[in-house]
Amino acid sequence: MNNIxxxxxxxxxxxxxxxxxxxxxxxxxxxxxxxxxxxKGFYGxxxxxxxxxxxxxxxxxxxxxxxxxxxxxxxxRAGTPIAEINHLLAKNRQCLSFNPPCYSKHTTLGGVVASGxxxxxxxxxxxxxxxxxxLQIINGEANVLNFGGQVIKNVAGYDLSRFLVGSLGxxxxxxxxxxxxxxxxxxxxxxxxxxxxxxxxxxxxxxxKYRSLPLSASCIHNNFLTIQFSGPEKLISNIESKLDxxxxxxxxxxxxxxxxxxxxxFKKTKSLWRLNLxxxxxxxxxxxxxxxxxxxxxxxxxxxxxxxFDESELRQLVNKVQGQACSFRNQNSVNFVxxxxxxxIKHLSTQIxxxxxxxxxxxxxxxYSDW
Amino acid sequence: xxxxxxxxxxxLRLIVPSQCLLFEEEQLAPYECDGLSAYRQLPMLVVLxxxxxxxxxxxxxxxxxxxxxxxxxxGTGLSGGALPxxxxxxxxxxxxxxxxxxxxxxxxxxxxxxxxxxxxSEAAKExxxxxAPDPSSQIACTIGGNVAENAGGVHCLKYGxxxxxxxxxxxxxxxxxxxxxxxxxxDSAGYDFLALxxxxxxxxxxxxxxxxKLLVIPPKATVLxxxxxxxxxxxxxxxxxxxxxxxxxxxxMMDQNAVRAAEAFAHAGYPTDAQAILLCELxxxxxxxxALTDKSYKILMAADAVDIKISRNDEERLIFWKxxxxxxxxxxxxxxxxxxxxxxxxxxxxxxxxxxxxxxSDEYGLAVANVFHAGDGNLHPLILYDANKPGxxxxxxxxxxxxxxxxxxxxxxxxxxxxxxxxxxxxxxIQFSKDELEFFRKIKQVFDPNTLLNPGKAxxxxxxxxxxxxxxxxxxxxxxxxxxxx
Numbered sequence: 001m002n003n004i005x006x007x008x009x010x011x012x013x014x015x016x017x018x019x020x021x022x023x024x025x026x027x028x029x030x031x032x033x034x035x036x037x038x039x040k041g042f043y044g045x046x047x048x049x050x051x052x053x054x055x056x057x058x059x060x061x062x063x064x065x066x067x068x069x070x071x072x073x074x075x076x077r078a079g080t081p082i083a084e085i086n087h088l089l090a091k092n093r094q095c096l097s098f099n100p101p102c103y104s105k106h107t108t109l110g111g112v113v114a115s116g117x118x119x120x121x122x123x124x125x126x127x128x129x130x131x132x133x134x135l136q137i138i139n140g141e142a143n144v145l146n147f148g149g150q151v152i153k154n155v156a157g158y159d160l161s162r163f164l165v166g167s168l169g170x171x172x173x174x175x176x177x178x179x180x181x182x183x184x185x186x187x188x189x190x191x192x193x194x195x196x197x198x199x200x201x202x203x204x205x206x207x208x209k210y211r212s213l214p215l216s217a218s219c220i221h222n223n224f225l226t227i228q229f230s231g232p233e234k235l236i237s238n239i240e241s242k243l244d245x246x247x248x249x250x251x252x253x254x255x256x257x258x259x260x261x262x263x264x265x266f267k268k269t270k271s272l273w274r275l276n277l278x279x280x281x282x283x284x285x286x287x288x289x290x291x292x293x294x295x296x297x298x299x300x301x302x303x304x305x306x307x308x309f310d311e312s313e314l315r316q317l318v319n320k321v322q323g324q325a326c327s328f329r330n331q332n333s334v335n336f337v338x339x340x341x342x343x344x345i346k347h348l349s350t351q352i353x354x355x356x357x358x359x360x361x362x363x364x365x366x367x368y369s370d371w
Numbered sequence: 372x373x374x375x376x377x378x379x380x381x382x383l384r385l386i387v388p389s390q391c392l393l394f395e396e397e398q399l400a401p402y403e404c405d406g407l408s409a410y411r412q413l414p415m416l417v418v419l420x421x422x423x424x425x426x427x428x429x430x431x432x433x434x435x436x437x438x439x440x441x442x443x444x445x446g447t448g449l450s451g452g453a454l455p456x457x458x459x460x461x462x463x464x465x466x467x468x469x470x471x472x473x474x475x476x477x478x479x480x481x482x483x484x485x486x487x488x489x490x491x492s493e494a495a496k497e498x499x500x501x502x503a504p505d506p507s508s509q510i511a512c513t514i515g516g517n518v519a520e521n522a523g524g525v526h527c528l529k530y531g532x533x534x535x536x537x538x539x540x541x542x543x544x545x546x547x548x549x550x551x552x553x554x555x556x557x558d559s560a561g562y563d564f565l566a567l568x569x570x571x572x573x574x575x576x577x578x579x580x581x582x583x584k585l586l587v588i589p590p591k592a593t594v595l596x597x598x599x600x601x602x603x604x605x606x607x608x609x610x611x612x613x614x615x616x617x618x619x620x621x622x623x624m625m626d627q628n629a630v631r632a633a634e635a636f637a638h639a640g641y642p643t644d645a646q647a648i649l650l651c652e653l654x655x656x657x658x659x660x661x662a663l664t665d666k667s668y669k670i671l672m673a674a675d676a677v678d679i680k681i682s683r684n685d686e687e688r689l690i691f692w693k694x695x696x697x698x699x700x701x702x703x704x705x706x707x708x709x710x711x712x713x714x715x716x717x718x719x720x721x722x723x724x725x726x727x728x729x730x731x732s733d734e735y736g737l738a739v740a741n742v743f744h745a746g747d748g749n750l751h752p753l754i755l756y757d758a759n760k761p762g763x764x765x766x767x768x769x770x771x772x773x774x775x776x777x778x779x780x781x782x783x784x785x786x787x788x789x790x791x792x793x794x795x796x797x798x799x800x801i802q803f804s805k806d807e808l809e810f811f812r813k814i815k816q817v818f819d820p821n822t823l824l825n826p827g828k829a830x831x832x833x834x835x836x837x838x839x840x841x842x843x844x845x846x847x848x849x850x851x852x853x854x855x856x857x
Contacts (some may be wrong), residue, residue, distance in 0.1 A: 183616030276556025
C-alpha cells in the first residue's frame with residue numbers, strides 16, 4: 001500500500017466469501033442480487049430483485065488498496081464508499097474525473113462502475129468507463145479474473161474492464177476497481193444566463209467551446225443556461241472579462257445538486273426519463289401527452305424528461321435519431337427500461353451473458369427481459 | 372490449396388470487379404507484411420472491396436468456405452497484426468477512404484476505415500477542430516487500423532487513446548451481418564461493445580465506419596525542453612509535474628544514447644552532454660498555457676534541470692519536437708539493426724526499470740537507446756544489435772523478453788500502444804493467467820465461432836505460448852522509413 005494516509009481499520013477483504021456464495025448459488029441453481037450501497041436500487045428493471053433467491057452484498061468489501069498521487073491511479077475494493085475515495089483524493093488535490101452521482105452517502109465505487117453513470121462533467125472529463133484502467137471480477141463460474149491493469153496505456157487482451165462498465169452486475173461481480181484520477185482544478189466558477197430556447201443555449205455553449213474557454217459543464221432548464229468553468233486560478237478568477245454582461249455568477253453547489261438529483265426538478269417527479277441524443281436532435285417532446293418538463297446536461301446530449309407519457313411514442317421519437325431513452329425512476333408501467341436493442345446486438349449480448357455467467361447467477365433480467 | 376484458390380477466385384469474381392482482386396505473386400508481395408517486417412508471408416489472395424455489400428458477400432463466402440480473413444488498413448502496425456497467412460484472404464479497406472460528415476456543433480466526424488488519421492484533422496481544420504489521437508505513423512496509418520489497435524500517440528496523457536475519442540462504429544461480422552455499435556448520444560444502451568471492439572486487433576469484426584470525436588484546436592501550445600544530468604532526476608521531475616496537478620499535452624523523455632542519435636540526425640538543439648532530456652508540451656488558452664509554463668519551469672528547476680529552453684513560437688516548438696519524432700530513424704542510422712519494445716510501467720518505477728535495463732544491457736553486451744512517453748509510462752527501449760553477428764539476434768530477443776517481464780513485474784503491461792499481434796503473443800501468457808486467456812478465447816467464440824477472423828493473433832492458444840517474435844529492423848530497412856516513429 002502506497003501513500004495512503006487514511007487506512008480504515010474496518011477494511012475487509014470478502015473475496016473468499018463471495019466466491020463461496022457464488023459457488024453455492026451455482027450448486028443450488030440460485031440467482032443472486034448484487035447490492036453495493038443500494039443508492040441506485042431503483043435503476044434497472046424493477047422485476048429483477050424478485051427473481052433472485054438471495055442478496056450478495058458488496059458493501060462490506062472495502063478498502064483503498066493503492067493510491068499514488070503522482071501516478072494518477074487508485075485501486076479499491078468495490079464496496080469502498082465514493083465519499084471515502086473523494087475525501088482521500090481531495091487531500092491530495094485530486095478527484096474522480098467522472099464525478100459520479102451519489103444519490104446517497106452509501107454510494108460505492110463498485111456500484112458506480114456497474115451502473116456506469118457519470119456526472120455533469122462528462123463531455124469534458126469523460127465517463128466512468130473512460131477512467132477505468134482495470135477490474136478484478138468474479139464471473140458466474142466463481143473464477144476470479146483480472147482484466148486491464150494500473151497503467152494508462154495498455155492494449156494487451158480484449159478491453160473487458162471497460163466493457164463491464166455499465167453492465168449492471170449482469171455479467172459478474174465487480175470485486176476490485178482501478179481508475180485513473182485527475183488533478184483538481186485550482187478554481188471553479190459558475191454563471192447563469194437567460195436563454196430563449198434550447199437550441200439557442202446549445203449554440204451558445206458551442207460558441208464558448210470554439211473560443212476555447214475552459215468550460216467544464218452546462219445545464220439548460222426553464223429558459224436558463226448555467227455553465228461551469230474550471231482551470232488554473234489565474235485564468236478562472238478573471239473569466240468574466242471574457243463573457244458578456246448577461247451572465248450572472250451563481251453558486252457552484254448547483255452542480256452537486258444537479259449530479260445527485262437534489263434539484264427541485266428531480267424531487268417532484270413521478271416518472272423520470274433519461275435520454276441520450278445528439279445535441280442537435282430537435283425533438284418535439286411537447287407533443288407527448290402528459291409531458292411535464294425537461295432538463296438538459298452534457299451540452300445538449302443528455303436530457304431528463306418528466307411526465308407520465310406514453311412509452312412507445314417517446315421511443316419512436318428517439319429511435320428516429322438513433323438516440324436512446326431509459327426509464328430512470330418509477331418505471332413500473334414500462335415495457336422496456338432501456339432502449340430495445342437491435343437483433344444483432346441482442347444476439348451478441350445474450351451470448352456474452354452466457355459466456356460470463358453460464359448458470360445465470362447474477363442479476364437476472366436487470367437490463368433486458370431476455371437474460 | 373491451388374484448386375481451392377481457383378474456386379475462391381471464381382466466386383470472388385462474382386462479388387468484386389476484377390481490379391479489386393489480386394492473386395498473382397507479384398501483386399501479393401506488397402501485402403506480405405506490415406510494419407513488423409521481420410515476419411513475412413504471402414496471403415492466398417488480396418481483395419480490395421469498394422462497397423459494404425461487397426464486404427458482406429465476401430464475409431459470407433469466407434464463412435461458408437472456412438477461409439480465414441485478415442483485415443488491413445495502411446499496414447503500418449508494429450506488432451504484425453496484419454500479417455497474412457498462406458490460406459487467408461487479406462481484406463484491404465484502402466478503398467473506404469471517405470470522410471462522410473463533419474458535424475460542427477456535435478464535434479464529430481463520420482469516416483470510413485481507410486481514411487488516414489491525419490486526413491481527419493486536415494479536413495476538420497477549416498472548422499477549427501482536430502482529432503486528438505496522434506500515433507506516430509499518422510500521416511499514413513488509417514483510422515480503421517487505429518480502432519483495431521486502440522492506437523495511442525504523444526497526446527494520450529491529456530486526450531486519451533482511440534477508445535476515448537470515438538463514439539460509434541459499424542462493423543461487419545464473419546457471417547456478413549452489418550452491426551451498428553453505439554448511438555448518437557454519449558452513452559449507449561446495453562453492453563459497451565464499443566470498448567470491446569476497440570483494440571480487438573481484427574479478431575471480432577471488420578470495422579467499416581467510425582464516428583470520431585473532434586476537439587477545438589487549442590489557441591496556444593508551448594514546449595519546455597529540459598536537460599538533466601541523471602535519468603533519476605528526469606524521472607523525478609516527471610512525477611513532480613504530475614503531482615503538482617499539471618497534465619501536459621505531451622511529456623516525453625529520451626536518454627543520452629537517444630539524444631545523441633536524434634541530435635546528429637535532426638539538429639534540434641538538444642544538449643548532447645545531458646544524461647536525459649524532457650520535452651513538456653502545454654496547450655490551451657494563452658493565459659492558461661503561460662501560467663502552466665511558469666509552474667512547470669519552476670518544478671523542472673527544483674528537480675535540478677541543468678538547462679531549460681522554452682519555445683517562443685510554433686516554429687521553435689516544432690524544432691524541439693523534430694528530434695524526438697526522428698528518434699527511431701536516427702537510432703536506425705547508428706546501428707545495423709534495432710529491436711523496438713513497447714512496455715508500459717507505473718511512472719514511479721521508471722528509474723528502477725531503466726537501471727535494470729542498463730544492467731541487462733551490460734549483461735547481454737547490447738546497447739540500448741531509450742525513448743519514452745514518460746507522462747504515461749510507455750517505454751520504447753531500442754536494443755541495438757547486428758543480425759549478421761552469429762547469436763546476436765537470439766540474445767536480443769532474450770533481452771527484449773526480459774524487458775517485457777520486467778514491465779509486468781513492476782505492475783505494467785507488455786504493450787502500451789503497438790498491440791500484441793504476432794509479436795507479443797507469447798508474452799500474453801506471462802501477463803494473463805490461463806483462466807483469463809481461456810476467457811478471452813470464449814469472447815472470441817461469441818463473435819467468430821470458427822476462428823476465421825485474423826486467426827493466431829493477439830490471444831495465444833496455450834500451446835502457442837512457447838514461441839516468440841519481435842520487431843527487427845535490418846540495416847535501417849524499416850517498412851515505411853519515411854514515417855516518424857515515436
